[in-house]
Amino acid sequence: MSTFGKQSVYNTNRKVIFDLIRKNAPILRTEIKKISNIRLATITEITKKLLDEGLIVEVSKSDNNTHKTKLLALNSSQFYAMSADIQAKRVLILLTDTAFNIIYQIEKSIKKTDTPNQIIDMMFEGIDEIFNLFKEKHIIGIGISFTGMIDREKCVILASSQLQGWVNIPIKEIVQSRYQLPVFIDDSTPLNLLAERLDEDIAKCNDIIYVQIGAGIGTAIMSDGRFVRGHLGLAGELGHSVVSQGGKPCPCGNYGCLRTIATSEEIVNRVIESLESGTYSIIYEMVDGDLSKVDIHSILSAAEQNDKIALNITDEISHYLGIALANCINILNPKMLIFGGEMFERSDYMLEPIQHVIAKNILPQFAPEIVYRKAHFAEIGGAIGAAALVFEEYFLQIV
Numbered sequence: 001m002s003t004f005g006k007q008s009v010y011n012t013n014r015k016v017i018f019d020l021i022r023k024n025a026p027i028l029r030t031e032i033k034k035i036s037n038i039r040l041a042t043i044t045e046i047t048k049k050l051l052d053e054g055l056i057v058e059v060s061k062s063d064n065n066t067h068k069t070k071l072l073a074l075n076s077s078q079f080y081a082m083s084a085d086i087q088a089k090r091v092l093i094l095l096t097d098t099a100f101n102i103i104y105q106i107e108k109s110i111k112k113t114d115t116p117n118q119i120i121d122m123m124f125e126g127i128d129e130i131f132n133l134f135k136e137k138h139i140i141g142i143g144i145s146f147t148g149m150i151d152r153e154k155c156v157i158l159a160s161s162q163l164q165g166w167v168n169i170p171i172k173e174i175v176q177s178r179y180q181l182p183v184f185i186d187d188s189t190p191l192n193l194l195a196e197r198l199d200e201d202i203a204k205c206n207d208i209i210y211v212q213i214g215a216g217i218g219t220a221i222m223s224d225g226r227f228v229r230g231h232l233g234l235a236g237e238l239g240h241s242v243v244s245q246g247g248k249p250c251p252c253g254n255y256g257c258l259r260t261i262a263t264s265e266e267i268v269n270r271v272i273e274s275l276e277s278g279t280y281s282i283i284y285e286m287v288d289g290d291l292s293k294v295d296i297h298s299i300l301s302a303a304e305q306n307d308k309i310a311l312n313i314t315d316e317i318s319h320y321l322g323i324a325l326a327n328c329i330n331i332l333n334p335k336m337l338i339f340g341g342e343m344f345e346r347s348d349y350m351l352e353p354i355q356h357v358i359a360k361n362i363l364p365q366f367a368p369e370i371v372y373r374k375a376h377f378a379e380i381g382g383a384i385g386a387a388a389l390v391f392e393e394y395f396l397q398i399v
């Protein structure tokens with residue numbers, strides 16, 4: 001084999017070994033051999049180098065105090081990620097370690113009238129505060145989660161249907177010029193799926209649809225272990241599938257899109273209209289007669305208590321969401337469907353009726369196979385996913 005060929009095999013083995021240590025720590029060298037089929041001598045040579053470079057550490061495990069075993073783990077004290085999740089109502093900034101423990105978090109509220117510059121300044125304030133508090137920590141990069149359309153190649157935010165003025169914002173350039181650190185950005189839906197995949201069972205599953213329903217409706221699609229991004233990188237816009245011919249206008253220019261019916265804002269507005277028309281509902285009591293306090297959580301809680309207004313609307317919404325998701329399943333044949341976003345954060349109420357509609361409308365062969373999961377990470381999924389993106393990209397570059 002040529003020198004170049006040998007180097008290439010060495011580099012591939014190094015990446016495989018480092019990745020196994022990172023994701024399965026603490027791990028024995030013999031376990032690495034078993035999983036990777038790499039020779040033990042090569043594993044010993046490569047892990048010695050990784051130990052010398054300070055990327056991994058040896059940890060001892062005692063068996064009845066008689067025998068000490070040396071296991072390998074990532075040198076977690078060496079690496080921290082900063083991440084920010086920009087959503088319709090708030091920006092959340094996290095500092096996490098490689099095990100995704102939250103070292104520090106800052107949340108700043110966003111008003112509808114805030115401009116992109118004002119929101120970016122809020123994010124900078126939070127990031128600055130964390131940098132000042134944790135000067136001694138080695139922060140390797142900044143990950144940004146944004147809910148909207150992103151040109152991932154150019155790292156430019158193209159549009160947002162939830163925040164005003166976010167058109168052609170070169171977010172990576174803006175953040176990188178201030179902090180001189182690697183900056184990574186992605187849409188919040190795939191980042192939420194990345195966060196869910198920190199769970200071992202979900203990481204093992206390669207065909208997944210993650211659906212996020214809240215202020216917007218989006219899906220992240222994973223097929224064969226890879227994200228399906230589409231030609232323009234904008235795949236997964238479930239919110240713009242037309243479900244009601246001649247329905248309400250959508251910000252995309254079309255009519256009757258799913259997002260004109262089933263976002264939390266649309267649901268809240270419809271319930272308020274019913275309440276204003278004088279129909280009795282326990283939601284009145286739940287918000288002390290202040291209709292501005294009605295939110296998706298109070299509506300779902302009322303549905304759980306058999307409130308008629310809440311039930312009418314949740315039945316209808318389950319129908320539309322179930323049909324749209326059944327269509328996705330029939331096209332993509334996923335193994336797992338994960339429900340995330342505001343709609344499922346505090347209540348499981350919508351899970352059963354949506355799954356019922358899905359089951360009725362997917363191919364009979366698919367129904368017994370599909371696994372339904374509720375997202376583990378609620379509000380912090382985007383920021384955790386952005387931290388995971390920082391580590392993935394960073395380790396890909398240095399190892």
Ligand SMILES: [Zn+2]
Nearest residue numbers: 240250252257
């Ligand atoms: Zn639309």
